[in-house]
Amino acid sequence: MSRIRFENVSKLFPRGNAAIAALEDVSFEVEDQEFVTIVGPSGCGKTTLMRMVAGLETPTLGSVLVGDRPVRGPGPDRAVVFQQFALFPWKTVGENIAFGLRSKRVPRRKQVELVAHYLKLMKLEGTEDSYPHQLSGGMQQRVAIARSYAIEPEVLLMDEPFGALDAQTRTIMQEELIRITAANPRTVLFITHSVEEAVYLADRIVVLSRHPGRVREIIAVNAARERDGWAARAIEEVMETPSFTHLRAQVWKLLREQIGGVNE
Amino acid sequence: MALSLDTRPATRWAATPSSGELACLSLVGAVIFFGGWQLIAMSGLVSQYVLPSPLAVLEQIYQLEAEPFAGFLLHQHLLSSLERFLLGFLLAAALGIPLGLIMGRYRLLDEIVTPLFEAYRYVAPLAWVPFAALWFGTGIGGPVMVIFTGAFAPCVVNAYRGAQFVERYLIEAAQTLGASNLRIMREVLLPGALPSIVAGLRVSAGLGWQSLIGAELIVVSSGLGYVMVQGQSNLAPDIVMSAMLVIGVVGLCIDVALRAAERWLSRRWGRV
Numbered sequence: 001m002s003r004i005r006f007e008n009v010s011k012l013f014p015r016g017n018a019a020i021a022a023l024e025d026v027s028f029e030v031e032d033q034e035f036v037t038i039v040g041p042s043g044c045g046k047t048t049l050m051r052m053v054a055g056l057e058t059p060t061l062g063s064v065l066v067g068d069r070p071v072r073g074p075g076p077d078r079a080v081v082f083q084q085f086a087l088f089p090w091k092t093v094g095e096n097i098a099f100g101l102r103s104k105r106v107p108r109r110k111q112v113e114l115v116a117h118y119l120k121l122m123k124l125e126g127t128e129d130s131y132p133h134q135l136s137g138g139m140q141q142r143v144a145i146a147r148s149y150a151i152e153p154e155v156l157l158m159d160e161p162f163g164a165l166d167a168q169t170r171t172i173m174q175e176e177l178i179r180i181t182a183a184n185p186r187t188v189l190f191i192t193h194s195v196e197e198a199v200y201l202a203d204r205i206v207v208l209s210r211h212p213g214r215v216r217e218i219i220a221v222n223a224a225r226e227r228d229g230w231a232a233r234a235i236e237e238v239m240e241t242p243s244f245t246h247l248r249a250q251v252w253k254l255l256r257e258q259i260g261g262v263n264e
Numbered sequence: 265m266a267l268s269l270d271t272r273p274a275t276r277w278a279a280t281p282s283s284g285e286l287a288c289l290s291l292v293g294a295v296i297f298f299g300g301w302q303l304i305a306m307s308g309l310v311s312q313y314v315l316p317s318p319l320a321v322l323e324q325i326y327q328l329e330a331e332p333f334a335g336f337l338l339h340q341h342l343l344s345s346l347e348r349f350l351l352g353f354l355l356a357a358a359l360g361i362p363l364g365l366i367m368g369r370y371r372l373l374d375e376i377v378t379p380l381f382e383a384y385r386y387v388a389p390l391a392w393v394p395f396a397a398l399w400f401g402t403g404i405g406g407p408v409m410v411i412f413t414g415a416f417a418p419c420v421v422n423a424y425r426g427a428q429f430v431e432r433y434l435i436e437a438a439q440t441l442g443a444s445n446l447r448i449m450r451e452v453l454l455p456g457a458l459p460s461i462v463a464g465l466r467v468s469a470g471l472g473w474q475s476l477i478g479a480e481l482i483v484v485s486s487g488l489g490y491v492m493v494q495g496q497s498n499l500a501p502d503i504v505m506s507a508m509l510v511i512g513v514v515g516l517c518i519d520v521a522l523r524a525a526e527r528w529l530s531r532r533w534g535r536v
Contacts, residue, residue: 054436054440055439055440056436056439056440073439074436074439074440074442075440075442076440076441076442078440079440079441080436080437080440082433082436082437084431084433086431086433086434086436086437087437088434088437088438088451088452088455090455090456090458091451099438099441099443099451100441100442100443103441103442103443103444103447104442147441151441151442
């Protein structure tokens with residue numbers, strides 16, 4: 001079981017002599033093997049939320065539980081995919097993917113097998129001995145995803161992983177992610193500021209408000225996805241289905257309240 | 265209008281010289297320097313006891329290698345200097361680099377160590393000579409400690425700066441992939457800081473080599489510094505200068521080797 005649970009989580013950051021609340025009383029759950037995206041205006045604390053699950057940040061109040069145990073520091077049961085890819089430039093693609101396997105003391109022969117398996121899954125065959133800087137941005141992020149998947153984490157945390165990619169690459173990566181998570185289900189928490197991305201990928205969307213960050217609304221996408229068979233369709237087709245456009249409008253409306261839009 | 269079209273002189277001056285041309289320039293510099301020196305010495309304006317000519321120095325180097333001076337042949341003196349240098353330098357690197365990396369990573373240690381370290385940095389390596397002799401004797405220990413005091417600071421400072429420049433997300437990625445602190449140090453901080461560390465090693469080698477000669481002037485009975493002291497007391501400026509020339513050339517070789525290491529690193533990882 002690898003459910004993520006936020007229980008009345010608040011986070012204060014010191015700013016001079018005062019403290020600024022980045023998150024206030026956030027409570028929600030990500031079910032086992034569920035794909036949840038978090039959207040919100042910048043400064044709503046969505047990255048902080050993810051970092052607390054990763055164990056890179058601690059809540060000021062409340063608690064974050066993974067599999068019913070409170071998070072204490074980072075660990076390989078919760079892999080992170082960073083926006084900046086965070087590949088080690090001095091290691092080859094193969095060595096990068098094997099990095100976490102070595103921490104877990106996976107036997108050498110098994111490591112080779114796993115690296116080969118995830119290279120294939122991420123369509124990275126033939127790049128094993130390349131260095132990250134020799135690859136395009138999209139390929140680098142594929143390596144980072146392979147590296148996270150290879151340690152077989154229960155939870156996958158993705159912090160705007162496609163934010164640094166160009167629009168076309170981004171679209172392809174979104175489809176790939178659907179394909180991969182369908183074949184290898186994980187509990188996924190995915191941070192983004194793209195509404196389309198949030199709707200397209202999610203089982204459920206958590207919309208945050210800002211100053212301080214609170215849960216504004218949680219929107220279920222799963223029913224629409226199943227009903228209209230999104231998984232079997234190309235992304236541009238999905239985006240034209242009425243269910244998709246409806247959900248997109250709904251999320252936009254919530255976001256517009258936050259950023260102050262036409263109606264004000 | 266015709267004037268503005270002719271850009272040839274500008275491009276000619278803007279063009280970067282090739283490595284062959286640069287080597288020629290270095291050679292020209294050396295020829296002018298040694299030629300000028302030889303001319304001044306030959307002119308008879310200065311006594312050979314004040315300024316021996318370069319040819320006399322070369323001749324003396326040959327002599328020093330042909331028969332022992334101050335107990336040893338020149339290359340034996342050189343080897344004993346190099347041995348001390350390598351020991352002190354490697355010790356400084358082996359202790360200084362990890363210390364710098366840890367300071368770069370842990371704020372607390374940084375706060376504790378930095379003020380002490382900044383004060384230490386301004387004490388010249390030669391000032392340690394009396395204590396070096398007192399604590400470690402005049403054999404190998406004393407001189408090695410003097411080299412160490414000279415070479416240590418740049419190792420620490422550059423490893424420290426290098427570690428601070430390692431992107432935080434790389435360290436976090438390693439943490440979330442379950443790496444131990446030791447492994448983060450070895451596989452993330454060290455390689456990430458390596459360009460800075462190698463630059464520090466170059467400074468460190470220079471200071472260490474200089475401090476060594478200083479130490480040998482005072483405490484030991486072999487080595488290039490010792491040759492200089494003995495040359496001085498024998499009123500043989502050509503011997504003093506021979507040792508100086510060897511010291512300079514060896515220093516140059518050390519630097520060239522470390523620069524080659526630097527280039528190799530930047531090529532391998534495509535960044536510095």
